[in-house]
Amino acid sequence: MELSVIISTYNSPEWLEKVLIGYSIQSYKDFELIIADDGSDTSTKVLIESFSNKFKQIKHVWHNDVGFRKCEILNKAIAASAADYLVFSDGDCIPRKDFLQIHFDRRKKNHFLSGGYFKLPMSISKTISSNDIETQNCFDLQWLKRQGLKNSFKNNKLSNSLFKTNLLNAITTTQPTWNGHNSSGWRKDILAVNGFDERMKYGGEDREMGERMMNNGIHGIQIRYSAICIHLDHSRGYVNEKDLTYNASIRKETKMSKATWTKFGIEKN
Numbered sequence: 001m002e003l004s005v006i007i008s009t010y011n012s013p014e015w016l017e018k019v020l021i022g023y024s025i026q027s028y029k030d031f032e033l034i035i036a037d038d039g040s041d042t043s044t045k046v047l048i049e050s051f052s053n054k055f056k057q058i059k060h061v062w063h064n065d066v067g068f069r070k071c072e073i074l075n076k077a078i079a080a081s082a083a084d085y086l087v088f089s090d091g092d093c094i095p096r097k098d099f100l101q102i103h104f105d106r107r108k109k110n111h112f113l114s115g116g117y118f119k120l121p122m123s124i125s126k127t128i129s130s131n132d133i134e135t136q137n138c139f140d141l142q143w144l145k146r147q148g149l150k151n152s153f154k155n156n157k158l159s160n161s162l163f164k165t166n167l168l169n170a171i172t173t174t175q176p177t178w179n180g181h182n183s184s185g186w187r188k189d190i191l192a193v194n195g196f197d198e199r200m201k202y203g204g205e206d207r208e209m210g211e212r213m214m215n216n217g218i219h220g221i222q223i224r225y226s227a228i229c230i231h232l233d234h235s236r237g238y239v240n241e242k243d244l245t246y247n248a249s250i251r252k253e254t255k256m257s258k259a260t261w262t263k264f265g266i267e268k269n
Contacts (some may be wrong), residue, residue: 004081009091015034071196115182116224176220178210193264201243
């Protein structure tokens with residue numbers, strides 16, 4: 001298979017089901033799906049098993065729940081991946097039908113792809129049904145407005161115009177960074193920096209790996225207006241200032257030392 005798609009999740013089967021439906025109808029088919037599960041209960045396992053006949057290959061990589069260990073489970077998923085090119089997203093981000101095709105078509109040697117997401121309020125997140133995903137209503141701006149979506153410049157993220165999306169990618173002031181909800185890169189480039197730093201808690205933990213990749217000569221390409229996924233709303237009870245400060249200190253050291261390797265990644269020796 002050409003792509004390994006790694007999706008992180010934790011005890012959110014309602015959202016994960018919608019995400020899995022999104023991947024089951026992708027226009028690009030030659031991929032394996034790996035669920036990087038940070039300790040969910042058995043309801044997530046049952047859900048994943050119910051989708052086993054929808055994909056060429058679906059893997060459930062799981063470890064015990066002893067707190068936020070997203071970077072550790074992502075590293076285990078990377079180790080379990082079979083393809084040369086890896087796409088990363090989250091279990092609360094429904095991909096548009098062309099999501100994987102965009103990542104596949106725009107991959108480039110010595111580069112990674114940096115995408116974004118379109119964030120929905122809780123009311124619309126809950127409204128979206130399996131039929132809305134299969135018909136792609138949930139990516140239609142007029143349909144979303146009928147559900148209560150407000151006008152915003154950010155609504156341009158849902159454009160289907162190739163000219164418009166390429167223009168917006170080119171003129172955006174947002175720099176391409178490794179965003180865990182929508183990024184992709186070559187497996188060898190990720191292994192070359194030893195994957196994610198497992199010391200990291202919530203807050204910039206994905207970007208730190210991207211910063212080591214950039215220090216190692218891998219450049220980002222902006223696709224935030226092209227590879228589209230919609231982000232379902234949820235609470236963030238795990239966010240705290242102590243962890244944010246700790247993560248910021250690791251990222252600062254990575255930038256100052258121009259680090260290309262972490263001792264706390266996939267390889268531990």
